[in-house]
Amino acid sequence: MCKNSLGQPIGPIVPNWAEPRHPDVKTLAGQYCKLEKLNPQYHAKDLFVANSQSNEDEIWTYLPYGPFPQIESYQKWVEEMSEQTDPLFYAVIDKRTQKALGVASYLRITPAAGSIEVGHINFSPALQRTVIATEAMYLMMRHVFVDLGYRRYEWKCNALNEGSKSAAKRLGFTYEGTFRQTGIVKGRNRDTAWFSILDTEWPVMELAFSRWLDKSNFTSDGSQITSLSDFTQKIRQELVA
Template identity: 30%
Template sequence: MSRHQVEVKRMDYEYYLQGMPEFETERLKLRRLAMSDAEDVYSFCSNPNVSDPMTWETNNSIDMTNDFLRMVTEGYEKGESGERAIEWKETGQVIGVAAFIGWSNVHQSAELGYFLSEDYWGRGIVTEALQELIYYGFDELDLNRIDGRCDTDNFGSQKVMKKLGMTYEGTLRKNEWIKGEFRDTQVYSILGSEYGV
């Protein structure tokens, strides 16, 4: 692939992320985050049980949440933000975030990320949300591969990725410095050819 072709592919991803639609499932709406979501997002980002497996720190003030939301919302127009609020349709409350947190234009690959309010754990919500992003990634973004990663002791995330049809590829040993320690990371993936798009 020539450099020019790589640049065209990059422009395509920016275009698709800028125009990434809302998704709706039986229980959820996946939409852009807004500054007005700060109270909802702070309610779970301030919970250490939610933040501990993540690279980001527990939100000890709503100012930290506002900084995150400002970064994401400013990134939407640049094609740099793949985050979607997970909205519980019954109440309109934001209960989590699902996202494309990284992608390679050259290799046509992306990584999924998410975090969810502890009040909604164990109800299949993340699986329901990420299925929409996976389909979009393969069908609209023409991705070849989608990754998912988690701590070795994050059994909930491991279960989610298996339910999504992802294959466990191995463990990266002590590859990330998170909250004062090096942590192991399990890597899962699914290919477009396996997904059947």
């Protein structure tokens, strides 16, 4: 433990620290998908059609906006969000069909602290529980740690959103606690569950994602052979051994 001249415990020095830059890359490309900076001209119609497959509008329950029953109102929302730099929105594009199937963003971007959050994740039914959905999260995470040099990557969600909490844990985020009464969303109280991944944890996750995304990990019908969580656990055991 580090102590100062007064004998008080203090944090360790962060060597060679330099503030990372604000995300500015317009496209992140992978094997199965690419993420493009949200553009109303190219993405709004595809996203509206994909979101419309949510027959009971369940994808909007925990978001502070939506649902959007008409293309005009959704188009306006996309236009407004595409002009923001925090949150900075990306559309998730299926490389096979070239259709936009969902959105995600970087937000609460704090270079001075080396901290950045992923959020406003809204995946249409066609994107949920697919290899594309996982790869999209991997691409955003890799960009943060490898290209930009952030130290902390956050995931926050409504504490009642079990799907989001399960996704965070599967993707390697560590649960840090629940902050009570952090907001009022659509007239209802919101408690917020906090998760994070640190730069020191990234090497394990990068190996796990790489092994999971490899084509050899999928059967001919697209089913996974080994889960991402199992890969993560095995790699951690390998490093300890």
